[in-house]
Amino acid sequence: MHPIVIELKGVVKTFRALRAVDGVDLTIRRGEYVGLLGPNGAGKTTLVEMIEGIQAPDDGEIHIFGKSWADSAEELRKRVGLCLQETHFMDKIRVRETMKLFGSFHDSTEERVDEMLGLVNLTDKSRDFVVNLSGGQKQRLALGIALLSRPEILILDEPTTGLDPHARREIWKILGDIRNAGTTLILTTHYMEEAEHLCERIVVMDKGRVLADGPKRELLASMGGETISFRAKKKIAEKSLRRVPGFLSYIPQDGGGRVFVSRMRDALPVFLSAAKSAGITDIECRRSTLDDVFIHMTGRTLNE
Ligand SMILES: Nc1ncnc2c1ncn2[C@@H]1O[C@H](COP(=O)(O)OP(=O)(O)OP(=O)(O)O)[C@@H](O)[C@H]1O
Ligand SMILES: [Mg+2]
Known part of the structure; x- marks a missing residue:
């Protein structure tokens, strides 16, 4: 060393x-x-x-x-x-x-x-x-x-x-x-x-x-997860996301938010049904990035 x-x-x-x-x-x-x-x-x-x-x-x-x-x-x-x-x-x-x-x-x-x-x-x-x-x-x-x-x-x-x-x-x-x-x-x-x-x-x-x-x-590994990043017309209450399988956390952002889950495959269908009434306009599913890790930890993005 x-x-x-x-x-x-x-x-x-x-x-x-x-x-x-x-x-x-x-x-x-x-x-x-x-x-x-x-x-x-x-x-x-x-x-x-x-x-x-x-x-x-x-x-x-x-x-x-x-x-x-x-x-x-x-x-x-x-x-x-x-x-x-x-x-x-x-x-x-x-x-x-x-x-x-x-x-x-x-x-x-x-x-x-x-x-x-x-x-x-x-x-x-x-x-x-x-x-x-x-x-x-x-x-x-x-x-x-x-x-x-x-x-x-x-x-x-x-x-x-x-x-x-x-x-x-x-x-x-x-x-x-x-x-x-x-x-x-x-x-x-x-x-x-x-x-x-x-x-x-x-x-x-x-x-x-x-x-x-x-x-x-x-x-990245410590987060051990995947991220659903979305935009929606209406707010989604965290309560309704808690039943998403492998739900880790939810960070609401202006006009949308990010949901951290352990396995996308299991989480996505339930997320979509839970978010139906919010009017999703845009959605991205990905392996969590450093930016996701950051927002997960601080509740804010780096540029806020
Ligand atoms: N000389 C000072 N007098 C009073 N408060 C100060 C002083 N310098 C820094 N602060 C406060 O200390 C905190 C940390 O400031 P700092 O400049 O270290 O943040 P930063 O992480 O570098 O932020 P940025 O990303 O905006 O550059 C802030 O709340 C700032 O207002
Ligand atoms: Mg500074």
Whole structure:
């Protein structure tokens, strides 16, 4: 097994009465790609900012490479690269100058700056003002800056939110490429397919707590089921669904819902008769996906 690089024990962060992070334990080993999922306000940003040394926990312990931010900030700064949920660059500085400025914090050479511009595909934009970059290009610039110091741990808070599918895939490719160097990645995202594509380990957070943590296939297996996702004209009462064979749970959503069952073959006919008066307009039957697991656990989709 690879060595532990990040260890959290009983980490708590409160804002007045709110426990934004409410007792999180987490152990991450070198080379792991961890996807941190959770609805808005789950505590993801607060948690990763504590791992990044930007916020201090109110309680609990955080060790990165066995060290704490209080004692080893300078060393950890070099070994941990990060992209915040929002990066504000100075608009009237050119792309290459911006990269150089950040590089100067850890003595990056000119060659390294150019290498990173190439890696994030911004060589052509080197002389442009940052203000003129597109959203996707800004995200790539932030990623290039995060990678300048050859960090062993990379922490990205929603690196592809708001990007089009092509721009998203470009970022995925870069993250796939640096994997070979043994980099450890923590990534928060609202895109299930992003977590599925990049991360073998998924941590699900809600209300400041970890609801689930494990390999993607184990999370799916733990649900052990299949999902009927439907749209209907009228609401269906849970009571009438309880007689569906193998019924696990029902999550109503606007204009429909999802029913989790252990075996589609047995469940579907009874579901259809139970739902007859609701006026089903659309129905999809499938093996449960990570998105289904998520909504099953939290009662909400990732994008709510
Ligand atoms: N500085 C702060 N002061 C007060 N409350 C805060 C502060 N930072 C975060 N919170 C609250 O803590 C909770 C967790 O916020 P956080 O930003 O960690 O969530 P998140 O999971 O990153 O959400 P999102 O998916 O929207 O980015 C929220 O209820 C938020 O309002
Ligand atoms: Mg956030």
